[in-house]
Amino acid sequence: MPKETRNPKLEPQPDAAASDFGVRPSFGFRNSTFGFFHRHSRELSVAAALGLLLLFLAVAAPAFYQPQPLLSLLTREAPALVVACGMALVIIGRQIDISVGSQFAACSVCAGLLTAMNWPLALVLPASVALGASMGALNGALVAGLRLPSIVVTLATMVAWREGLRWLRQGQFVNLPDGVQWFGLSQTTGQQTLIIVALVLLVLMAVAMQHIAAGRFVYAVGSDAEAARLAGIRPQRVTFSTFVLLGAFVGLAAMMNVVQSPQVDPNSGAGLELKAIAAVVVGGVAISGGRGSLWGTCVGLLLLACVNPALTHLHVEAYWEKAMQGSVILLAVVADGLRTRKER
Amino acid sequence: MTTALLQLTHVTKSFGAVCALKGVSFDLQAVEVHALVGENGAGKSTLIKVITGAHQPDTGTIEIAGQPVCHLTPAAAHKLGIACIYQQPALFPDLTVAENIALRLEPATAVRRVQWPHRRARAAQLLRRIGASIAPDAVVRGLSMPEQQLVEIACALGASARILIMDEPTSSLTEQEQHRLFAIVRDLRASGAGVIYISHRLEEIFAIADRVTVLRDGESVGTRVVGRSRGDEALTEKSEIRNSKSQIEQSLLTSAATISEAELIKLMVGREVSHLYPPAESAPGDVVLSLKNVGCAASGVKNVTLDVRAGETVGIAGLVGAGRTELARVLFGVTPADTGEILLNGQRVTVRSPAEAVGLGIAYVPEDRRRHGVILEMPIAANMTMASHRRIFPRNWLRFGAERQLALDYLRALDVESNGPDTLVVHLSGGNQQKVALARWLATNPKLLILDEPTQGVDVGAKSEIHKIIRRLAKDGLAVLMMSSDLPEVLGMSDRVAVMRGGTIIAMLAGKSDAHEVMAAAFGQAC
Numbered sequence A: 001m002p003k004e005t006r007n008p009k010l011e012p013q014p015d016a017a018a019s020d021f022g023v024r025p026s027f028g029f030r031n032s033t034f035g036f037f038h039r040h041s042r043e044l045s046v047a048a049a050l051g052l053l054l055l056f057l058a059v060a061a062p063a064f065y066q067p068q069p070l071l072s073l074l075t076r077e078a079p080a081l082v083v084a085c086g087m088a089l090v091i092i093g094r095q096i097d098i099s100v101g102s103q104f105a106a107c108s109v110c111a112g113l114l115t116a117m118n119w120p121l122a123l124v125l126p127a128s129v130a131l132g133a134s135m136g137a138l139n140g141a142l143v144a145g146l147r148l149p150s151i152v153v154t155l156a157t158m159v160a161w162r163e164g165l166r167w168l169r170q171g172q173f174v175n176l177p178d179g180v181q182w183f184g185l186s187q188t189t190g191q192q193t194l195i196i197v198a199l200v201l202l203v204l205m206a207v208a209m210q211h212i213a214a215g216r217f218v219y220a221v222g223s224d225a226e227a228a229r230l231a232g233i234r235p236q237r238v239t240f241s242t243f244v245l246l247g248a249f250v251g252l253a254a255m256m257n258v259v260q261s262p263q264v265d266p267n268s269g270a271g272l273e274l275k276a277i278a279a280v281v282v283g284g285v286a287i288s289g290g291r292g293s294l295w296g297t298c299v300g301l302l303l304l305a306c307v308n309p310a311l312t313h314l315h316v317e318a319y320w321e322k323a324m325q326g327s328v329i330l331l332a333v334v335a336d337g338l339r340t341r342k343e344r
Numbered sequence B: 001m002t003t004a005l006l007q008l009t010h011v012t013k014s015f016g017a018v019c020a021l022k023g024v025s026f027d028l029q030a031v032e033v034h035a036l037v038g039e040n041g042a043g044k045s046t047l048i049k050v051i052t053g054a055h056q057p058d059t060g061t062i063e064i065a066g067q068p069v070c071h072l073t074p075a076a077a078h079k080l081g082i083a084c085i086y087q088q089p090a091l092f093p094d095l096t097v098a099e100n101i102a103l104r105l106e107p108a109t110a111v112r113r114v115q116w117p118h119r120r121a122r123a124a125q126l127l128r129r130i131g132a133s134i135a136p137d138a139v140v141r142g143l144s145m146p147e148q149q150l151v152e153i154a155c156a157l158g159a160s161a162r163i164l165i166m167d168e169p170t171s172s173l174t175e176q177e178q179h180r181l182f183a184i185v186r187d188l189r190a191s192g193a194g195v196i197y198i199s200h201r202l203e204e205i206f207a208i209a210d211r212v213t214v215l216r217d218g219e220s221v222g223t224r225v226v227g228r229s230r231g232d233e234a235l236t237e238k239s240e241i242r243n244s245k246s247q248i249e250q251s252l253l254t255s256a257a258t259i260s261e262a263e264l265i266k267l268m269v270g271r272e273v274s275h276l277y278p279p280a281e282s283a284p285g286d287v288v289l290s291l292k293n294v295g296c297a298a299s300g301v302k303n304v305t306l307d308v309r310a311g312e313t314v315g316i317a318g319l320v321g322a323g324r325t326e327l328a329r330v331l332f333g334v335t336p337a338d339t340g341e342i343l344l345n346g347q348r349v350t351v352r353s354p355a356e357a358v359g360l361g362i363a364y365v366p367e368d369r370r371r372h373g374v375i376l377e378m379p380i381a382a383n384m385t386m387a388s389h390r391r392i393f394p395r396n397w398l399r400f401g402a403e404r405q406l407a408l409d410y411l412r413a414l415d416v417e418s419n420g421p422d423t424l425v426v427h428l429s430g431g432n433q434q435k436v437a438l439a440r441w442l443a444t445n446p447k448l449l450i451l452d453e454p455t456q457g458v459d460v461g462a463k464s465e466i467h468k469i470i471r472r473l474a475k476d477g478l479a480v481l482m483m484s485s486d487l488p489e490v491l492g493m494s495d496r497v498a499v500m501r502g503g504t505i506i507a508m509l510a511g512k513s514d515a516h517e518v519m520a521a522a523f524g525q526a527c
Helices: A014-019 A033-039 A041-060 A067-092 A100-116 A121-145 A150-169 A187-211 A213-223 A225-230 A235-258 A272-282 A294-313 A320-343 B044-051 B074-079 B097-105 B116-129 B145-158 B175-190 B202-208 B239-253 B261-269 B324-331 B354-360 B369-373 B380-385 B400-413 B430-442 B460-475 B487-493 B515-522
Strands: B006-015 B018-028 B032-037 B059-064 B067-069 B082-085 B163-167 B194-198 B211-216 B219-226 B287-296 B301-309 B313-318 B339-344 B347-349 B362-365 B448-452 B479-483 B496-501 B504-510
Touching: A033 A041, A041 A294, A041 A320, A067 A100, A067 A187, A067 A213, A067 A235, A067 A272, A067 A294, A100 A121, A100 A150, A100 A235, A100 A272, A121 A150, A121 A235, A187 A213, A187 A235, A187 A294, A213 A225, A213 A235, A225 A235, A225 B369, A272 A294, A272 A320, A294 A320, B006 B044, B018 B032, B018 B044, B018 B059, B032 B044, B032 B175, B032 B202, B044 B082, B044 B163, B044 B194, B074 B082, B082 B145, B097 B116, B097 B145, B116 B145, B145 B175, B175 B194, B175 B202, B194 B202, B202 B261, B211 B261, B219 B261, B261 B515, B287 B324, B287 B479, B301 B324, B301 B339, B301 B479, B301 B504, B313 B324, B313 B460, B313 B487, B313 B515, B324 B362, B324 B448, B324 B479, B354 B362, B362 B430, B369 B430, B380 B400, B380 B430, B400 B430, B430 B448, B430 B460, B460 B479, B460 B487, B487 B515, B496 B515, B504 B515
Parallel strands: B018 B219, B032 B194, B032 B211, B082 B163, B163 B194, B313 B479, B313 B496, B362 B448, B448 B479
Antiparallel strands: B006 B018, B006 B059, B059 B067, B211 B219, B287 B301, B287 B339, B339 B347, B496 B504
């Protein structure tokens, strides 16, 4: 392609250059390492908190670092990471989706039933993703098309999917045939596969958000939808797409969860929305949209995931787990609020 | 001479570095309609806000009925009998008329028994007094704009306001409704109130006002008695009003002479058009944009016919609410046109969304720069490429090197003061933000550039730099359409000036025309 990045109309005119359009010195040194730290300070402070926690665990509870429990921990969090990636997208675009837990349950049961009907996994996976995407599309159409507030729309679909599923299945578990668990691999290999899938998705999405125009549009729409529209972006389309993508990720996450056990619980995914939103917020994404990154989300998820085992290893009563998680979330939100106020 | 109802002495008010009022003195007598006129930004609304207690003056004194008042707040102003009716009625749309009136008039105690029959009876009585046939139980959302205005007047009446401020009350009224409003205003005056009447329509001022004060650039440039040249005497007025009015006139006539329309316009425009504008260098080329009877019912633009040629700068002048921004938004597809034809380079086009407009080579630098022109939380480079990703990154992969280079080129070409392309736009000054907004659109390589208030809130130095940039763009063959409230700017920068009023273009003037001519057209006076 021809290198058409310069507007020929605006090349400094030879006569004008001397007088009116002379180069003004710009202070380039500010964009070096300092700039990196400054721009990613939110993510870095969460990462520092995680580092401190891990360090503390290394000293106080070295048992935390035994390979098998650690692998199990990461495997448990892998589906949540996939959902959190999608959730980060939606929240950066200044929307929210609290129906992901119900979507997750619906996709899980659907995947379970299809495998019980002896569908090959290679077909069950796309089916689950497609179901998730279409549920996301419904949310997206209501939010973007009819311009309804996303919190209300997804509250309604959250209840609708959950209750619909209860009515349909009467709380029955779905028994899976042999060879589905861990894709028929050994447990360790299966666990590693799931973690790798989640990480690959994270890297792909994080890079896409940085390097693809669509990713930048999500930030623009989250900052100000009207300003984005006046820049020729179609905000409704962007919003719709983020919901569809989140739904598809939920479908994938459900599949990653199904293969971890011999049965599918129709109540799976309860509280997943809170977990995903908490990870996103703790990871430094502004709940008001337009700011944050997927890297931060991943770190936020890990931080929250490490709170429980840390408490267990420190022999703190289990009642305190939720309270601690809540405190971490509150701390993140308060820190962000104080910061934003300072910047103004 | 009796004490004035309201007396402002040497009131100043600045917002940051901008001085909105520079020592304005103003007085309002009982039994008087005192009109306040001036160009956009002359300081009318600031003055009103000082009177209603919304703004505190920096210096100067306010006296109400001879009593000096300091620290006037909206609540205190209300207690002192000051009421204001804004252009847009400020009622609660989901409450009934009676509830709205009660909210203004009843004491603001949260816990007390509401006496519904009394509430309704009072609303009905007030509405009857102004001759409005509105049911007290009607929900405000269902009322028309003039009806809502009548409810506002009823509130003012119920509060037995002695000082009533009306800010362009007729902008949404039909002629008949306007006559009724005038009758109400005259009644109020007869009952001893003073009315401050703000309007952009000169004929109204001659029909209703006793005196007129002209504001220009935050200064009062004169108060004159309004001559009754327009046959207002023919309208029925009770004789006693005329008597009391003529007393005032007599007392005032000694200090000032009556004024004619032409004189009033001259007072408003006053200043010389600055000669600092760079000269036009380009000869207009082919017609780029051609509008034929373009209209949009939703935004009130109607029957706009206009040509803009390559290399030409066409200015759009007009008062606030004349439809300038609305026209820009129609052309850019924000509120798409529903009648007429838009031709771009001779081809008929439909612009249904900003995205389509960008695809067609139309660029729009919007009015509210901080909110719409740039995305403050993003770096300069990302802002500059925001509208032209397809052109700059044909493979849909953002190359930050190319982006930085483009940003650096524009930073240099437009002389933006910054710490480089990665600086967040929020950290730039107003003028530099505007240059970034401009660069975003130049990067799309447009055929037509629409600038809406390109130098609003920009300091003088950056303003002249932006003017030079616009000139150079025109010289390079871009068609420029520039909306501006700044009359000297429109006259100084434009090859031709279209004057808008009521959503349509009512006059097409040469670029070097007289400011008086433009103002006369904008105020709806035959040239």
